[in-house]
Amino acid sequence: MYVADPALAFSIRGWQALSVYGDKRGLASAWAAADNANAHLPLGNRPLVVPDFDVREALGKKGTRSFDRHTGLFVASVGDALAEAALQPDDRMTAGIINGTATGSLSSIQDFLLDTWRLEKPYFVNPAHMPNTVINCAAGQCAIWHGIKGPNATVSAGAQSFAASVRLARRWATLGYASRFVVGAVEEVAPAVQALREVYARRYPQAEPLAEAAAAFVLEAVDPASASPDEDLVLAAEAGTAPDLSGRSVLDSARQLLMKCGVKESEVARVSAKSRRGAAGHAAELAVSEAFGRSMASAGEVFGNTYSASGAMQLVLLLGLLRPGEHGLAVSASGNRSYSVLLLRKGGRT
Numbered sequence: 001m002y003v004a005d006p007a008l009a010f011s012i013r014g015w016q017a018l019s020v021y022g023d024k025r026g027l028a029s030a031w032a033a034a035d036n037a038n039a040h041l042p043l044g045n046r047p048l049v050v051p052d053f054d055v056r057e058a059l060g061k062k063g064t065r066s067f068d069r070h071t072g073l074f075v076a077s078v079g080d081a082l083a084e085a086a087l088q089p090d091d092r093m094t095a096g097i098i099n100g101t102a103t104g105s106l107s108s109i110q111d112f113l114l115d116t117w118r119l120e121k122p123y124f125v126n127p128a129h130m131p132n133t134v135i136n137c138a139a140g141q142c143a144i145w146h147g148i149k150g151p152n153a154t155v156s157a158g159a160q161s162f163a164a165s166v167r168l169a170r171r172w173a174t175l176g177y178a179s180r181f182v183v184g185a186v187e188e189v190a191p192a193v194q195a196l197r198e199v200y201a202r203r204y205p206q207a208e209p210l211a212e213a214a215a216a217f218v219l220e221a222v223d224p225a226s227a228s229p230d231e232d233l234v235l236a237a238e239a240g241t242a243p244d245l246s247g248r249s250v251l252d253s254a255r256q257l258l259m260k261c262g263v264k265e266s267e268v269a270r271v272s273a274k275s276r277r278g279a280a281g282h283a284a285e286l287a288v289s290e291a292f293g294r295s296m297a298s299a300g301e302v303f304g305n306t307y308s309a310s311g312a313m314q315l316v317l318l319l320g321l322l323r324p325g326e327h328g329l330a331v332s333a334s335g336n337r338s339y340s341v342l343l344l345r346k347g348g349r350t
Contacts, residue, residue: 008173009345010166010181010219010234011227014085016077017215017316019303020048023080024316031320034272034297048211048304049189059145066128067141070105070188073214074138075145078182082146085218087180089147096151096178098169099139100161100185102308104154107190108132138186150178157239159274159332161185162311163340166219166237173221184216185309208275211304215312224261230348232319235261235327239340242333247287250339254288254329257341268292269326272314274333275300284333288341292329296321311340322346 016023021030055072056064059079064072078097087095103109112133116122131137136154143152151172157164162185169181189212200210217234224233236257242249258265273285275298289295299306299313306313314330322328323346330342 008170008221009224009227009236010169010173011222012232012234012319013087013180013218013220014081014083015215015217015316015319016080016084017213017313018050018053018073018077019213019306019313020051020211021303022051027316027320030302031317034302034317035321036297048209050212050214063145066132068105068108068132068137068188069190070101070107070186071132071138071141073188073212074099074184074186074216075142077184077186077214077216078142078146081182081184081216081218087218091180092147093149094178095148095180095182096153096169096172097139097143097148097182098152098165098184099136099142099154100157100165100183100308100311101135101138101154101187102156102158102161104135104137105132105188105190106192107188108137110190110192142182146182148182150180157340158336158338159307159310159334160239160338160340161308162215162315163237163330163332163342164239166234166342167239169219170237179221181219182216183219184214185312186214187306187309188212208300208305211306213303213306213309213313215309215316217312217315224345228347229325232347233345234315235263235343235345237340237342239338242284242337242339245284245333245335245337247284250284250331250333250341251287251291253339254292254331254341257343261343263327263343263345265292267327268329269323270294270296270318270321270328272296272317272328272330273298274310274314274331275305282333284339285331288329288331311342315342315344318344319346324348
């Protein structure tokens with residue numbers, strides 16, 4: 001089992017988040033809502049998609065004809081994060097990119113499979129549509145589009161995809177593969193998903209509605225002991241499988257993570273949970289929330305159920321609510337006993 005090096009952290013050089021609130025410029029209301037532990041946003045039963053997002057309008061017409069929405073969301077969020085980080089072309093040559101997604105584009109997969117039934121022969125499918133069905137499509141297209149030529153991977157770990165992606169970046173940095181990474185996650189609300197909304201709502205009446213989101217963070221490996229206090233630092237991230245979801249095992253993992261990073265339990269100011277509305281894993285997340293930090297609304301209550309991107313959106317909430325110098329935990333647990341814990345130290349930047 002890989003053990004994260006406590007002497008290595010990631011400084012967040014730039015980031016972007018696309019959600020039902022639009023891009024990061026619209027997050028003020030999300031942060032205000034999350035600050036209220038009893039927040040129940042009127043998300044309703046409408047499709048919670050990134051508003052007014054069109055791939056060709058966001059990225060231009062040249063070279064985007066084959067892009068599906070999943071790829072477009074990721075490429076757009078990464079582009080904004082790179083611009084904020086001012087990562088130059090020479091630096092991108094050695095930077096890595098990791099995308100967290102459970103399935104890739106469900107819409108493209110569905111359309112390609114349906115074509116095998118609709119067309120006269122199943123092999124009459126359009127071969128140009130095949131790349132979009134591959135889970136690594138978004139990361140690959142993003143690397144080409146933005147000139148990122150370092151290590152490239154896609155991590156599929158359900159709701160833990162983002163934390164698992166950060167964990168992989170830490171491993172690669174420790175091994176010397178790269179020192180800069182673009183790490184993100186994306187969840188598209190495809191027509192196939194929208195068609196299942198009523199089924200999902202009946203089966204999980206207390207759960208947040210399904211939602212769309214994409215987020216990207218430009219991370220640079222640094223020594224936390226010598227890093228500037230102005231820097232937002234992702235100190236560590238762990239993802240694994242718990243023996244049970246009673247909360248004890250996940251809480252123990254959070255405590256071990258703090259111990260490895262030299263952070264006292266009393267220094268944890270906030271805990272960002274994935275969900276608090278009857279979802280599987282709620283007990284484990286609640287146990288950590290009650291043990292550390294001030295209460296706040298979960299990412300699911302604020303953004304909806306963004307599944308693959310939920311870990312990234314938890315980090316977004318911490319970035320908006322922590323005060324300079326404070327530490328926050330993003331904790332997620334799912335019904336399949338998978339869990340993740342991510343530790344952030346907020347810098348002095350606003």
